[in-house]
Amino acid sequence: MALTLKEQLSSPGGILKFLVKYNTVFIFILLVIFSALISDVFFTSANITNLLKQVSGIGIISIGMLIVILTGGIDLSVGSLVALLAVTFAILVNLVVLPLAILLTIVIGFSLGSISGYLVAYQKMAPFVATLALMTIARGLGFIYSKGSPVTFKTAGGVFMSDFANNSTLGVPNIAIVFFLIVIAAMVMLRYNVFGRLIIAIGSNEEASRLSGIKVNKYKFLVYAISGALAATAAIIVASRTNLGSPNMGMSWELDAIAAVVIGGASLNGGRGTAINTLMGVLILGLISNILNLLNVPSYPQQVVKGAIIIFAVLLQRFESK
């Protein structure tokens, strides 16, 4: 990254290009400054910690959403998967040792994502349709397995997870650290790994990818499976925060995740988008809710403001990239 950064800044008009490329970062910074100016509670560590905790779950599934969107697909199932997998994790944590419970939950998440992946990659089903189906199936299964009510953690493993999820290391909430690590991993994979390069290639021109000898189906399958595994990770985190797994968790999170990816400047047609910008998208969305809460704006007007800011952010990107 140092190399390309240096190149960008030293080329003619480089700084301007840099600003355009990372415009979401600057939207984010502007929002932070704005928030700090209008609320004196904003820059307290309690509030920042709270903000980071709130965005971590959606943040993790947003990264999964990003890699699916990069291939030109979409994954509507992630919100429901969070619910089903949170319930699954809560059941498992009461049954088996913690590491096994974590591992199994992630494996189940990967497998559920594989169903979408199989339908999209090998059965040529439209991503919207395949994941829409999985979305309702997962939500239904969540209610069936939990019998409609939250499953609480009862074991020492559950206590450990709940401690982990609610504490901080060096002032940063542990779950935010998990989220940031996933963002960094995604950044590295998308920039420096063949996997990332190929999914971007597939999203930008599937036929050309196929004729370049790329295993298009394999990669399309994998992105949904990974999205499922990331949904499992998010599920473990949100369940641990509240000490329970509920079938009502993750309600319409898939839409927030899509919003975050889009605010991050990714193209829904595939081929364009970065992890750092998706992180910014997640933070921007979180920041908007946070500041509106601090200003005591009731929740319904909040939704209106949020929608308006999404439109504004995306329009601003257009304007800047012209």
Added chain:
Amino acid sequence: MKNSENDYRLEMTGISKSFGVVSVLKDVNLKVKPGEIHALLGENGAGKSTLIKILSGVHHKDTGTVRLNGQEINPKNTHEGQVLGISVVYQELSLVNDLSVAENVYLHKLGASKFWMNWDKITRDAQELLDSLGFTIDASAKVRDLSIVQKQVVEIAKALSEDTKVLVLDEPTTVFDPTDTKKLFDNLFRLKEKGISIIYISHHLDEIIKIADSVTVLRDGVDTGSMPISETDTDGIIRLMIGRDLKDLFPARNVEIGTEPVFQVKNLTARDTIVHDVSFCVRPGEVLGIAGLGGSGRTETAKLIFGADKKKSGTLILDGKEIKTKSPVDAAAFQIGFVSEDRKEEGVFLPLSIRRNISVTSFKSISGKLGFINVENEYKKVLGLIEKLNIKTPSSEVNVKNLSGGNQQKVALAKWLSIDSKVIFIDEPTRGVDVGAKIEIYNLINEVAKKGVGVVVISSDMPEIMGISDRILVMHQGTIYGELQKDQFTEENILRYSIGKRLKQQTQTI
């Protein structure tokens, strides 16, 4: 200025245009008389399209004036351009597949009309217009069901449905066979008689010489000359286009051709296409041409070998060993390359950078364990290829969509040159590519062959296929009908085989 009002239908003077820091047009003049066919020529990237887009209202000029019948015009968008009587048929088709032919022809009116349309009348009018062009197309058919040639005709009909004063045609004959081309030309002559000014863009210089009255040549955004066609010839035009003499379009080859075939195909038959019983071999260092009419199965044969289409039967032998290519993934693993004829849809990744385009096939050599890419190696490799192929770009990070056609084609080639291929199939290597880039691509093909690669070139361009091949196979109705050795290369021989006839003097059996 007063006098010229009577002389010229269209006068574009001193046109300049920049996109950001890139200056595309510098002080360009284009003057067209009523009832004149005016050829606009230039290499890809010379600024022809930009000039046309300024005329039609897609782009806005930075400086200069445009006058139509002596009146200054400034179309803000294509609709205004159309209302003024400027119709453009672009190279890329812009039809709506799910609407009928008639609806497409009158699409611009649908938006501007009253609430109700008289569909019968529209269909009748469109049918009349199409019939008058001399092509048989059903105006009530869905555009989706038309052949590409018919679609092109619909585009032209659409341009004529207006009260057209200036008609611009951008490479209209690319998809036409000689009969269709002749029909188109007859139509152009008729329009010309009606006093319509036609601006004609083409890479086929022989076409230009045949039909144009005058010509304007652009090079690197500057007009290098305008003259009546009678005052120049092909060589003169080429000189204006590339700024130097074009002594040898096809570079001399002296390549050692191996004796043992590197790649053999035996009795290959497709499951879903007309390709059947195709057998041939390529030797290392050989450039094997495959000629034939459109639809004779040339592209399909290459796609079949490459695993993009399904096979029914047949054997492929690479380096003496039988191989199976069930998918392009297999073919690529066996070091077989394929450069598609459809550059934009199947060849390059338009929204990605040159670097990302070229690397896509060569990750094996630039990535280590776990698929992590050695970026330094990648840059070295990509920059090396950019230099070697003379891809004109300020950096490796420029998106391929911003390159000219010739440079895009070089990127498509670079993708396969960056790995060591044993056999490369190149389908229409220079379609839509200007003369200068053509020579570079031919040189490249020779260089690849020199390394001992078997190169199979599919081409509809007769001089090209005769100029670069060591041997030519001619396909007819899905199979190889004849083979021509270098001393038998003539357009007539290729054509005879293409239409399923034997050669005149000697009877050749394969």
